[in-house]
Amino acid sequence: MQKTCAQCLASFEITEDDLAFYDKASPVLQGKTHTVPPPKLCPACRAQRRQSHFNYEFLYRRNSDKTGKSIVSSLSAEKPYTVYEQSEWWKDDWDPMEYGREFAENTSILNQIAGLQQDVPTMSLVTDCNENSEYVQYSGWDKNCYLCFCTDYSEDCMYTHSIYYSKNTLDCFMGNTLELCYECVYCNECYRVFHAQNCHNCSECRFVLDCQNCTDCFGCVGLRNKQYCMFNEQLEKQEYRKRLKEYKTAHHSVRTTMESALGTLKDTHACKATIGLHNEDCTGDYLFHCKDCTECYDCSELRDSKYCNSMRGGNDCYDISHWGHPAELCLECGGVGEGANKLLFCNCCWPNCSDLLYCSFCISCRNCFGCVGLRNKQYCIGNKQYDKETYDALASTIITAMVQQGEWGEYFPVTASPYAYNESVAQKYYPLSKEEILKRGWSWKEPEDNIPDVTKTIAGSMVPDALEDIPDDILNWAVVCEVTRRPFKILKQELQFYRDMQLPVPRIHPDERVRIRMMKRNPRKLFERTCDTCDRELQSTYAPGRPETVFCEECYLAEVY
Template sequence: MLLIQNMNSETKNCQNCKKDFVIESDDFAFYEKMKVPAPTFCPDCRLQRRLSFRNERALYKRSCELCGKDTITMYDLSGGIKNYCGECWQSDKWDPMQYGKEHDFSKSFFNQFSELIRKIPHRNLSVNFTTLMNSNFTNMNHALKNCYYLFNSDYDENCMYSEEVEHSKDCVDVTMIEGTELAYESLNCNKCYQIYYSVDCENSHNIWFSKNLSGCSNCFGCMNLRNQQYHIFNEKVSKEEYDKKVGEYKLDSYANVQNLKKKISEFWLNFPHKYIHGVKNLNSSGDYISNSKYVEKSFIATESENCKHCMWLILGGNKECFDFTQFGENGHLVYESLISGQNINNVIGGNVVVDGRNISYSMHCVGNNSNLFGCFGLRNKQYCILNKQYTKEEYEALVPKIIAHMNEMPYVDKKGRIYKYGEFFPAEISQFSYNETSAQEFFPMKKESAEGNGFLWKDVKEKNYKITLKSQDLPDSILDVKEDITAQIIECEHRGQCNEQCATAFRVISQELQFYKSQNLPLPRLCPNCRHYQRTKNRNPVKLFLRNCAKCNKEIETSYASDRPEIVYCEQCYQQEVA
């Protein structure tokens, strides 16, 4: 990395998992620049802790506690968080500064911050409600029209049951999609049209059950093709043969689709996989990285530089950021932060910090803030600590004393783990239970394990609806589905017995049914959450392993574990054979 080395690498033992991890010599220069000590948790445990503050898809119905309007919210009533609708939260009807308090040097800082966030109102969802049109049941989005159950997405229209979707239209049950129209059950596809049950494709149209295609059209069950058309299982056929054969598969049938999925998964194993999903990178490691340089051990990042242990930086221009999860857009010197970005600079411990500078341990502070420490919900403020206003001189004198106090009287959680200045918020003070958050997706746990590791857990409440149709009783073919299916409450095939935030039942909404009928696709048998978990099994884990290139035997660092069955090639071998 382009950072000045100032000492040798160091091996430390993680406070949480008790495994050793290495802090490289280059890393110390970053920590010195941020004026923080080296971390005491390993990278995986740091990511897990940040994600335990991120609730994307556990949504509830509650009233706004200011205007009384019904809302969809991230905060269950039982969690004790005060809920405001987006309109009220962003209005002048209340003042977050009225909750300000002086720092108490007889208590740990994190205890005081926890008290603050449990008194102050929270915005119901992480969205700018003014940019949403008929898209209320969504979260972590911007600029949507007629979307439903869509997450972490922007500039989309008529999209449902999906996440990480950008500039797309008429997509259902997809993940990591950009510039695409008419897509279903697909992942990591860019600039495609009419793509179904496919993975890692770009600039292609009319694609079924395929992987890693570029510039292709009318392909079925294919892999690693470039600029081809009319192929079935990588064999060239005529247009007439293609249309006839695809028609014989009868893709309106759920049973036929499931059989094809199994066959295709086995077929893909016959072809080489590139060790990384990424293009136009320089000296970078991780997965799903593009147009970046000196980005290390990071995942799902674009147009970034000198970053490490980052994830979901889908908006570029980020430089010198460590342990930064979700958002981006010209972030500079960001450390241990989450869901933050848009020209932020020198941010430590930020959670939903937008357009701010010199901010530490603050949440939901949006819009031209600077010099905040331990604040929540502030807009256009500066020199504030725990939501209390100070002069510039008072602020600059008090902050070093608070930092020293965080080191002298650190927060100690119930497991005895110590949180001094520089560590992210302790999981114990999260507003969410572990099984409501993205931590459950990337680091799945059962209740006993989660609570044993100091995380909160929410027991599933008994549902107040009555299932009217078993999933096994759904028509096999979409051709046999009647319009009144939208009135049914359908039992999820998993019946809550999985570890995938199962909703136990689901409905098929009218907009969704019309999509299935227009595309001749069978109805799903799983609830939206279980479909999400099943789909993302096609995405590699956010973890790196050492294995050897299957062709030249060179050691490579890849997200394909050594015991996985895929044939994995290094960059050079892959370019020679596929690209």
């Protein structure tokens, strides 16, 4: 069946398999299946809507609505939500059931649930089991981390996104098991690797792209099992050391030159149509050990799923953003995992949740509908307790009302998000200008910069070129970002890292650095094109008009080995 997206008017397909999935995921109440209808929006518009409800980047100071204490929160002070500090939220001295309400059937059910989301205390940050890591979000099991997002099991890291099991690593995006790494995008198992992209199991490398099992390489692309290479030229150890010394890597100007040299090398290098390893019958990008997945991105160990992103472990899921580990038979959710089973249109529910509809921040709950912030509950609707029979009857009535309102089977709208569109993850993958955002009736938030308490403000371009000329006093200055003009500070442990690793001090605001790193990956969109060698038809995240040479898997492997 072909459908037209109600938002972007693109045509999209609903297959027989899709219909079978929607049927399988549909709730059964009083012996009746309340079939989830095919969605009104295309997959991309659904991902955009879902991700507008998550803020992976901006943290603010506000007061806890419980204690009045100044806390760090993903919700800025003016947001009309009740925010408790994470540790306070988990205590038993408040009861989310006190906010319970009955939903009126003659008005938007989604709006009423969104109202409940505003009233029930929410967590300042979605974090768990961290130590000395006040400024992290959607992160757990971290120690001494600062401004890390979706970063788990890591230590002494700063400014990272989607990083796991890493140590002493700064400014990296997407990766596992990094140590002493800097400015890496999608690198795994690397040690002392700086300015790298798509590299695996490398050490002591700088300015490298698509290298595997390499050590001591500089300015190289597409190498396998190499040592002492410079600009893809094999050198003797002595010669490599001698030439490397000539590059003053602790100088900002050298960094700039090398970044543009790497850009030129990149254009001459054959790219694989999509990135992935050990997959079977999958489409998408950045997939690992996945089977029968369609249009999924940044996933591992996923099976029989469609339109998912950033999942580790799961099967039979559609439209899930984060995180699995595992999730089964879930539809259109964000932040669900650790045993999520049959969750539909939910946000941030874990662990061991099952049969939830339109719930958020529910912990270990089953059979609940439109609930917020519950723990260990069953048969609740709108944070009110019912017995099984009443639950089934009432849930059926509400679904019928939602069907009439055209809301059943649709996720919460962008307008119900606690975040402004440009604060949300959606802006990262579906960027819009302020005008476009406002035109759609969505909200925009001007970036907030607390003018740092400093003795001196210095333009980025005036920061000394050589690391050795940077005085300790820079810790008392504000640097004005060369790109955005936003002021930022260099922290003590950060400066120490640059000195230990012989790296220049950045001149760009951390938020802008995140944006630049994210731009280095391809969009989460597949294009039909052909292999530049064998003309085979393939799907790639490289759009047909782009300058890169794009190879199918076979031609690519023939090229690099």
